[in-house]
Amino acid sequence: MKIGILGCGAISNIIVTNIVSDNLDIDLSYFFDNDIERAENLANIAGGIAVLSFDEMIDKVDLVLEAASPSSVKTYASKVLEKGKDIIIMSIGSLMDIELRENLIKIAKENNTKIHAPSGAVVGLDGIRAVANLNLTETSLITRKSPKSLGKDSKKEEVLFEGKASEAVKKFPVNINVAAAISLACKRDIDVKIIVDPNVSRNIHEIIIKGEFGEFHTKVMNLPCNANPKTSVLAAFSAINLLKNFNSTFVIGN
Numbered sequence: 598m599k600i601g602i603l604g605c606g607a608i609s610n611i612i613v614t615n616i617v618s619d620n621l622d623i624d625l626s627y628f629f630d631n632d633i634e635r636a637e638n639l640a641n642i643a644g645g646i647a648v649l650s651f652d653e654m655i656d657k658v659d660l661v662l663e664a665a666s667p668s669s670v671k672t673y674a675s676k677v678l679e680k681g682k683d684i685i686i687m688s689i690g691s692l693m694d695i696e697l698r699e700n701l702i703k704i705a706k707e708n709n710t711k712i713h714a715p716s717g718a719v720v721g722l723d724g725i726r727a728v729a730n731l732n733l734t735e736t737s738l739i740t741r742k743s744p745k746s747l748g749k750d751s752k753k754e755e756v757l758f759e760g761k762a763s764e765a766v767k768k769f770p771v772n773i774n775v776a777a778a779i780s781l782a783c784k785r786d787i788d789v790k791i792i793v794d795p796n797v798s799r800n801i802h803e804i805i806i807k808g809e810f811g812e813f814h815t816k817v818m819n820l821p822c823n824a825n826p827k828t829s830v831l832a833a834f835s836a837i838n839l840l841k842n843f844n845s846t847f848v849i850g851n
């Protein structure tokens with residue numbers, strides 16, 4: 598399976614360097630980024646080809662891995678699906694746009710393709726999906742990040758946002774991927790609190806789900822990427838895991 602990478606920043610760097618160094622049987626063939634130097638850099642590492650336009654790679658790959666931006670999902674995801682190719686979407690916050698999401702799902706169905714959204718920077722989406730159709734009394738996320746990771750200059754701990762995930766999308770776009778992933782997994786507009794904390798160096802996400810099944814509480818304390826402190830290293834590894842699953846006959850936990 599030939600893979601085309603859309604967006605050659607922090608996440609794709611981790612994906613490519615780990616796939617190459619671990620000698621995994623994953624064919625990273627084409628690389629596209631608005632910044633051609635970034636595409637060339639990753640193409641050199643992977644022994645692939647950097648392209649100047651997205652259209653140059655779309656017919657040559659079997660799957661596109663998007664790790665660029667929400668706007669890139671709007672621009673390119675429908676093209677990928679219309680060509681009968683699968684897409685992995687890292688900028689999952691973009692899918693909080695109901696019209697976009699429903700349109701992409703419709704196109705995917707018509708073309709017998711799939712939209713994959715890895716668990717990204719959190720754990721427990723499998724469990725959340727498993728109980729999504731049950732009566733849930735609490736679905737909440739508390740995110741705690743350093744000022745650097747949130748692009749703030751705060752000297753003290755402060756609640757930056759408290760509200761629904763759908764409002765977070767509009768008011769606090771920096772943190773929407775995790776909130777969006779949980780909301781989409783449990784089919785609800787979850788409660789979100791975002792705290793800036795100068796005493797932490799990790800990106801911390803606590804998820805609380807309660808309902809007729811019982812309850813669970815997960816906490817991840819992610820190392821931020823050096824290249825982009827807003828992004829957690831775990832997000833890249835969740836994409837690598839998804840790519841490995843395509844080659845596996847035994848898939849556990851999905």
Ligand SMILES: NC(=O)c1ccc[n+]([C@@H]2O[C@H](COP(=O)([O-])OP(=O)(O)OC[C@H]3O[C@@H](n4cnc5c(N)ncnc54)[C@H](O)[C@@H]3O)[C@@H](O)[C@H]2O)c1
Nearest residue numbers: 604606607608630631664665666669688717718774828832
């Ligand atoms: N699902 C998750 O849990 C999760 C976690 C972290 C980040 N993300 C998302 O994944 C995406 C990538 O994150 P990152 O840290 O690698 O970002 P980054 O800024 O380090 O890299 C993004 C790259 O994509 C390129 N790019 C952006 N828009 C483009 C476009 N329209 N066409 C071509 N190239 C484009 C940029 O030039 C840049 O090189 C972001 O949208 C981020 O919000 C998701």
